[in-house]
Amino acid sequence: MDAFATDAVEPLLEGRFGRPLRFVPRTESTQDLLRPDDPEGAVAATDEQTAGRGRQGRRWIAPRGRAILCSVLLRPPPGRRLPELSLVAGVAVADAIEEALGLSAQIKWPNDVLVNRKKVAGILAEARGDAVVLGIGVNVNQAREELPADTRPPAASLLTIDGVERDREPILARILARLEHHYDLWREGGLDAIYVDLGSRDFLRGRRVSVDGVSGTAARIDREGRLVIDVDGAERAIESGEVTYDA
Numbered sequence: 001m002d003a004f005a006t007d008a009v010e011p012l013l014e015g016r017f018g019r020p021l022r023f024v025p026r027t028e029s030t031q032d033l034l035r036p037d038d039p040e041g042a043v044a045a046t047d048e049q050t051a052g053r054g055r056q057g058r059r060w061i062a063p064r065g066r067a068i069l070c071s072v073l074l075r076p077p078p079g080r081r082l083p084e085l086s087l088v089a090g091v092a093v094a095d096a097i098e099e100a101l102g103l104s105a106q107i108k109w110p111n112d113v114l115v116n117r118k119k120v121a122g123i124l125a126e127a128r129g130d131a132v133v134l135g136i137g138v139n140v141n142q143a144r145e146e147l148p149a150d151t152r153p154p155a156a157s158l159l160t161i162d163g164v165e166r167d168r169e170p171i172l173a174r175i176l177a178r179l180e181h182h183y184d185l186w187r188e189g190g191l192d193a194i195y196v197d198l199g200s201r202d203f204l205r206g207r208r209v210s211v212d213g214v215s216g217t218a219a220r221i222d223r224e225g226r227l228v229i230d231v232d233g234a235e236r237a238i239e240s241g242e243v244t245y246d247a
């Protein structure tokens with residue numbers, strides 16, 4: 001697999017996201033490569049992370065050169081809810097994956113992007129003062145045996161889904177273009193402004209779920225980015241947590 005080529009991304013950039021695009025061949029985590037004085041839309045990317053982070057203190061593991069591993073610096077308006085940004089990014093990543101694969105992608109609240117019920121991408125939003133570092137990991141060219149085993153949802157890559165090996169650069173450029181588009185809409189109008197693209201991809205809707213001791217049927221992701229669960233006819237809105245669900 002060729003090393004990631006930033007030269008191949010730059011001509012494909014459509015807006016302000018991806019400028020600058022900082023690439024290092026190997027790093028602990030791209031989440032730590034962006035600086036407080038970087039402009040909004042600055043991106044750090046790598047071919048290999050030695051201490052990649054996932055949500056809930058988990059590790060994010062991908063073999064060198066197979067995945068998109070990047071972080072984007074955002075400066076949302078004060079007072080906006082961080083979890084909403086994971087969903088904004090989820091929509092952007094789902095758009096880019098759908099374009100690459102020609103298959104529909106779903107969003108599993110709060111931060112997973114799934115294709116055929118398998119996780120192909122994850123998003124991690126970390127606050128840095130007033131800024132947010134949005135980490136995006138997309139499994140692109142991993143073979144089945146290179147993916148983490150026994151995860152729920154099970155992991156997949158674009159390669160394991162349709163057998164096609166892809167250049168990562170155009171997919172990253174497309175993620176950045178879609179992220180900028182949906183982020184700008186969200187800045188102006190909140191999740192309402194992107195709700196058609198979010199609600200229609202809600203993987204959990206209608207499934208039996210449990211989050212932090214609350215069990216019921218997932219009703220929807222609401223306009224504040226919470227998961228609404230119907231518990232015997234009464235609705236409970238969950239702010240954050242780890243969802244288990246019936247297949």
Ligand code: BTN
Pocket residue numbers: 028029030031049051052053054055056058060068069070071111112121122123124135136137138
């Ligand atoms: C998750 O699904 O738990 C979130 C995974 C986020 C992984 C990405 S890879 C690039 C960036 N750097 C990290 O250390 N984590 C994020």
